[in-house]
Amino acid sequence: LRTLRLGGGARFDVLRLSANLVTGWEHKNFLGGMRHFSIDERPGVTLFPTRIGLLQPWSTYLPENHLAVEVRQPSFIEGRTTAALNAQYNVYPLLNPFEGDNPKAEPIIGYHELKTSLRLQRSFLAHHLMVVPSYNWQANIPFYYQAGRPTKPDTVRVSFPELVTTLSFVDDPLKTHSGFALTNSLQVAGHGLGGTVSDVRVAPEVKAYLPVRKTVLAARLGFGFLFPSGYGASLTNANPDNTTSQDVESDQQKLLFRAFYSGGPNSNRGYPYRTIGPQGELGFLLPATADCKVDSHQFACNRPLGGLTLWEASIEARIPFPFDVPLSGVLFVDASDLTRRVGQIRTTVPHLSPGFGLRYMTPVGPIRLDVGYRVPGAQQIGQSGLDDGEGRPGPPLFGFFPGAIHLAIGEAF
Numbered sequence: 001l002r003t004l005r006l007g008g009g010a011r012f013d014v015l016r017l018s019a020n021l022v023t024g025w026e027h028k029n030f031l032g033g034m035r036h037f038s039i040d041e042r043p044g045v046t047l048f049p050t051r052i053g054l055l056q057p058w059s060t061y062l063p064e065n066h067l068a069v070e071v072r073q074p075s076f077i078e079g080r081t082t083a084a085l086n087a088q089y090n091v092y093p094l095l096n097p098f099e100g101d102n103p104k105a106e107p108i109i110g111y112h113e114l115k116t117s118l119r120l121q122r123s124f125l126a127h128h129l130m131v132v133p134s135y136n137w138q139a140n141i142p143f144y145y146q147a148g149r150p151t152k153p154d155t156v157r158v159s160f161p162e163l164v165t166t167l168s169f170v171d172d173p174l175k176t177h178s179g180f181a182l183t184n185s186l187q188v189a190g191h192g193l194g195g196t197v198s199d200v201r202v203a204p205e206v207k208a209y210l211p212v213r214k215t216v217l218a219a220r221l222g223f224g225f226l227f228p229s230g231y232g233a234s235l236t237n238a239n240p241d242n243t244t245s246q247d248v249e250s251d252q253q254k255l256l257f258r259a260f261y262s263g264g265p266n267s268n269r270g271y272p273y274r275t276i277g278p279q280g281e282l283g284f285l286l287p288a289t290a291d292c293k294v295d296s297h298q299f300a301c302n303r304p305l306g307g308l309t310l311w312e313a314s315i316e317a318r319i320p321f322p323f324d325v326p327l328s329g330v331l332f333v334d335a336s337d338l339t340r341r342v343g344q345i346r347t348t349v350p351h352l353s354p355g356f357g358l359r360y361m362t363p364v365g366p367i368r369l370d371v372g373y374r375v376p377g378a379q380q381i382g383q384s385g386l387d388d389g390e391g392r393p394g395p396p397l398f399g400f401f402p403g404a405i406h407l408a409i410g411e412a413f
Contacts, residue, residue, distance in 0.1 A: 060104070282305070
């Protein structure tokens with residue numbers, strides 16, 4: 001009924017090389033009644049700027065920490081309803097891939113993040129339908145790790161109720177062979193509930209699995225809609241006239257925590273992390289040496305800005321190896337688009353990415369390797385490449401391959 005955890009971990013990906021401790025304690029009968037109490041602490045450090053794609057020695061240490069406390073009460077009001085109260089305090093850097101000559105001159109912004117949520121959870125239809133209403137509040141207080149400007153961006157406070165519904169008829173949540181699942185998240189921020197953000201955020205998704213002999217055909221279709229009502233005119237302009245103005249920076253800060261992004265191992269696998277969709281200047285991250293009016297294409301001038309409308313689609317065939325070895329292969333096609341226009345679903349910029357992958361099964365899910373290829377002419381229909389602002393995948397891998405390689409744990413969907 002009581003558990004003490006102590007361990008450690010490391011992370012090495014396109015954004016960072018980092019290491020952390022893992023400590024925690026939980027009690028599964030806290031004060032009786034099968035009440036669950038847990039506390040988790042993860043102090044760590046990021047070694048900047050070392051990452052996949054930039055194998056140079058680190059020059060800066062960025063400390064970070066994640067602390068979470070939760071209490072869960074079973075049989076709240078009635079037998080099948082669980083109530084939970086969660087509180088978090090996190091400190092972390094906001095990282096983007098770095099390609100400059102002087103990492104010491106790169107502005108690195110960090111956040112003190114306070115989060116709390118109160119949620120209920122209840123199942124219906126013999127546990128096939130899960131309904132989770134919650135009330136959430138968070139505050140993100142910015143600071144500079146290094147090379148910051150004299151004035152910091154404003155604190156972002158978000159107050160919102162959320163309703164998450166999941167209707168699932170899959171045979172196995174870990175190694176799925178058949179069935180389907182429908183999920184949706186609905187958030188309403190601000191609108192008299194306080195905070196500095198006012199919007200409505202909706203994210204529906206459907207997944208389906210069909211066995212064909214030993215092969216599994218899997219498909220996914222997801223959308224994201226953000227309807228802002230407390231933002232400025234800079235939302236529809238990836239490069240406003242003055243990216244360092246207070247109004248523009250305020251909008252950019254809000255979108256960091258509310259916008260949608262696309263590209264990466266659990267999204268469109270032909271692209272690196274968050275490189276699909278609007279790219280532009282984040283005023284509070286511009287190095288002092290960058291003159292974006294002279295050369296707006298230089299790396300320091302462009303970061304993922306996020307979008308208001310997203311669609312993503314994937315289909316793949318999961319083919320097991322013979323002789324009962326714990327290996328399988330995957331053939332997939334991913335597509336997605338992200339725009340800063342409200343409610344606009346475009347099919348003319350599909351960012352089409354076929355590819356293949358390998359899976360090694362473990363007791364906690366597969367370890368997977370995926371290779372995605374960006375088909376020329378099928379990123380933006382009628383054009384050989386992407387317009388500015390439609391994505392920034394970077395130079396071809398190895399100098400010739402227009403795609404991305406992803407190593408991850410768990411299926412893509």
